[in-house]
Amino acid sequence: MKIIYTDIQKKHNPIYEIYDGVKESYAEKKERITSIVSALKENNYTDFISPHHFPLSNITSLHHIAYFNFLSNRTKKIKEGEELYPSYFIMDTYTPLTKYTFEAAMASANVALTGAELILNGEKICYSLCRPPGHHAEERSSGGYCYFNNAAIAANYLSSQGRVAILDIDYHHGNGTQHFFYERNDVLYVSLHADPNLKFPYNSGFVDEIGKGKGEGFNKNYPLPLNISNIEYANILKRALKDIRDYKPNFLIVSAGFDTYEKDPIAGFALTIPFYKEIGQIISSLTMPKLIIQEGGYNIDDLGRIVVSFLKGFIK
Ligand code: OKP
Numbered sequence: 398m399k400i401i402y403t404d405i406q407k408k409h410n411p412i413y414e415i416y417d418g419v420k421e422s423y424a425e426k427k428e429r430i431t432s433i434v435s436a437l438k439e440n441n442y443t444d445f446i447s448p449h450h451f452p453l454s455n456i457t458s459l460h461h462i463a464y465f466n467f468l469s470n471r472t473k474k475i476k477e478g479e480e481l482y483p484s485y486f487i488m489d490t491y492t493p494l495t496k497y498t499f500e501a502a503m504a505s506a507n508v509a510l511t512g513a514e515l516i517l518n519g520e521k522i523c524y525s526l527c528r529p530p531g532h533h534a535e536e537r538s539s540g541g542y543c544y545f546n547n548a549a550i551a552a553n554y555l556s557s558q559g560r561v562a563i564l565d566i567d568y569h570h571g572n573g574t575q576h577f578f579y580e581r582n583d584v585l586y587v588s589l590h591a592d593p594n595l596k597f598p599y600n601s602g603f604v605d606e607i608g609k610g611k612g613e614g615f616n617k618n619y620p621l622p623l624n625i626s627n628i629e630y631a632n633i634l635k636r637a638l639k640d641i642r643d644y645k646p647n648f649l650i651v652s653a654g655f656d657t658y659e660k661d662p663i664a665g666f667a668l669t670i671p672f673y674k675e676i677g678q679i680i681s682s683l684t685m686p687k688l689i690i691q692e693g694g695y696n697i698d699d700l701g702r703i704v705v706s707f708l709k710g711f712i713k
């Protein structure tokens with residue numbers, strides 16, 4: 398299995414986030430990548446690929462040019478170690494700009510696009526190890542540790558060649574991804590996530606959000622109760638896969654967040670490390686080519702092992 402990543406993605410390195418006015422240690426740490434890469438190497442995954450640079454239009458056909466320019470220009474004025482918090486393009490207090498945020502976010506988007514290109518060139522499965530994550534980023538806003546929506550950018554790229562389904566299994570609802578494709582029928586969005594009445598992003602991810610206009614029926618949310626177990630989760634995942642099968646996509650993108658893990662420091666489901674292999678197996682029952690895009694997952698010690706377990710569910 399080809400794995401795409403670059404250490405440039407580690408250059409984004411905020412120190413704190415603000416939660417109810419209190420500064421806390423930044424959960425979306427660069428060590429997440431280190432944990433994953435070293436576990437992959439220990440488990441004999443050797444096919445690592447660096448991303449290449451795609452035309453900016455791949456990003457700016459989704460993200461507004463004013464937002465893109467804001468990230469590009471504003472980060473140039475930030476000093477090493479400084480963090481810039483909200484402006485009209487930043488929706489919350491978890492998503493600061495640092496000197497290298499734009500560079501890392503661009504690299505992360507190119508990691509997603511490189512994976513998508515490999516899929517178009519005939520790979521059956523690729524893992525884009527994106528960081529920072531993407532699924533909360535909207536047309537003109539950063540939020541929830543996300544700047545550019547990597548999965549949406551890859552889906553939009555693939556959509557020129559066929560029907561795309563996105564399965565989002567991060568603990569949090571991917572409001573950004575939903576938003577980009579809400580009125581489109583060429584990209585199906587299906588998400589399993591913690592009930593937004595209780596958890597971030599709080600204002601989207603409800604069952605009645607089904608899409609709009611020609612996109613009606615092509616957005617599907619499965620909000621889940623806290624502390625959900627492996628077995629209950631597997632049942633709902635299988636139901637979600639039926640939505641995807643019915644759609645008959647040519648490509649599948651998995652927004653793979655591992656903050657559904659029982660010991661995740663910011664979340665609250667009860668999934669275990671061996672169960673991620675089962676999730677992988679369930680998803681690999683779908684036959685179309687698959688691009689796995691890394692989203693959340695914040696238990697640094699165990700994240701690498703979770704990813705390895707998950708990838709083992711797919712054929713190498
Ligand atoms: C990003 B992704 C913790 C509050 C954290 C922000 C969550 C962003 C999640 N004190 N709230 O979907 O994994």
Ligand code: ZN
Pocket residue numbers: 567568569654656692693694
């Ligand atoms: Zn998450």
